[in-house]
Amino acid sequence: MNKDLVGSLFWLGVAVFAAVHGFALGLGTVQRPGPGLFPFWGGVVLGLLSLPLLIRALSTAERLSLSGIRWWTLGLVAGALLGYLLFLEPLGFALVTFLFLFLLFRLEHAGWARSAMWSLLATAGSWALFGLWLKTQLPRGPWGF
């Protein structure tokens, strides 16, 4: 396994998917191009471009190295982002923002008290900036904030 093998296979997959979907939408005729024409040919071109990369990747001995990456941290950050989006509307801006910030401050080893204080300040500050000043419609929770 090396970088380019993964990359080329991924994009080859995307290309096949696009071409099949485009074909299903209908290519139309050259005089009256259909909605699928552009996606189909886009997929074909992407696929053709992936092939040389795939061939080159198969002939190199270089190996994919992913050691030293803090997958847990990255996963937690991605999870926190997803959680924020899922709970924003049901729980309201203030609570979700506080929890989100608190988790992330803690993640990079800020102390409990300091994390709580920063989160509180940042939540209040962002609410003032976006809610009051820029008049963004920030969702309220069942408790009204």
Next chain:
Amino acid sequence: MEIFQGVLYGFQVALQPINLLYCFIGVFVGTLVGVLPGIGPAAAIALLLPSTFAASPVSAIIMLAGVYYGAMYGGSTTSILVNIPGEAASVVTAMDGYAMARQGRAGPALGISAFGSFIAGTLSVIALTFLAPLLARVSLSFGPPEYFALMLLGITLVTYFAQGSMLKALMMASAGLLLGTVGADTISGRQRFVFGIQTLADGIGLVPVIMGLFGISEVLLNLEQAGGRTREIFASPTRGLLPNREDWRRSAMPILRGSILGFFLGILPGSGAIIASFASYAVEKRASKTPERFGTGMIEGVAGPEAANNAAAGGGFIPLLTLGIPANAVMAILLGALMIHGLQPGPLLVKQAPDVFWGIITSMYVGNVMLLVLNLPLIGLWVRLLKTPYQLLFPLILLFCLIGTYSLSNNVGDGIVMLVFGILGYLLKKFDFEGAPLILAMVIGPMMEEALRQSLILSAGSFTIFLERPISAGFILAAALLLILPLITRRSGVAKAWRSVPEESAE
């Protein structure tokens, strides 16, 4: 005298108190973004876009444009003081600028980059003033085939100037074209790649994609390795900022050359400020009598590239304002911003919305003056900001991205799109693919598809229409040459030179 009247009118618009305020906010935020590594101008403009919905189109664009050229100023400060370019366009500035700072000459380095940026910014705006209306008139005669050919050339240029492999850049461009087709087809109304997902019905939003690719993924990259980013700030720079007579003598020609080079490279799609600064550095090194001393604190190596990246920021507006085609990711969002405000950028803009056209151009003169006044006294503040620990900064960047996308349409779906593209952007960087060609192709894609289909309808299905019309044939030929050239020879020195840009700062 039409241009003269236009400029006068533009100043009337740009100097209105409300527009002065927006311009000030723009350049201030821009400098801030330029100073802080981890968030670039593209993500910052995308973030600010929703906050301009209530403003008039002129004010909105004046502010967003200010962020862009303001970031070019801010980026140099961190390059010189801490050897960390806040912006990719300031990577070369670090080479000699930081060396100057180590010799205790941080002041003159900061000073010459601010003055050089100001002079170049002003020169490029003057050139823009004269060239833009002219080009707008020429492009009025463009039909769908010319537009299609021009956009094809644009995308080819982007991949040609790509940092890494051109093959991968071409793949990214094709993927971007595919992403651009998501949503309802403009001609038949059929849904493409939607699969019942409501958020995708109107196409994938540009703002969430940019915030994901350039905002979220950047944070993930910074977090992937353990160990905080500790930075040591070198000199106390707040005194002696003015370059001396000798500095000026040595910098005059580099600033002039950098301005011209930067302006023209800025016009070309895909190259923009980053390439311009690298090209200028290479030119100065060649022009110098002592090229071996570059990298040891030569003021020419600061003045030239700093002038070039600012001039390029101005030049980048030309294709946007005259053809409606964005030259880089930042221009792509500005294009989106104009359209959100009900304006169609292109040759008709100067006629249909002269206040916007001339207002933007003249606001850049005003903005450049503000930046000069803002930057020199505030360097102390920027230095203090740089000391903000990343553990405090990154949750706030993420939060701003979340609120920014949510406020676009009060829809969580856009946030999910941002998250997906954030993860994709992280993986793309891990696997040596670049985001810029993808973004550009995604924006240009729908316009290109429409032009292609209109052309084919015009010609009753004959592809020769693109070769029968001289202008479009010229564009196609140029694109073909760019594609074939790398197969025969190696890519140009410029494209090669800037492959040494540290990857994490490539946007």
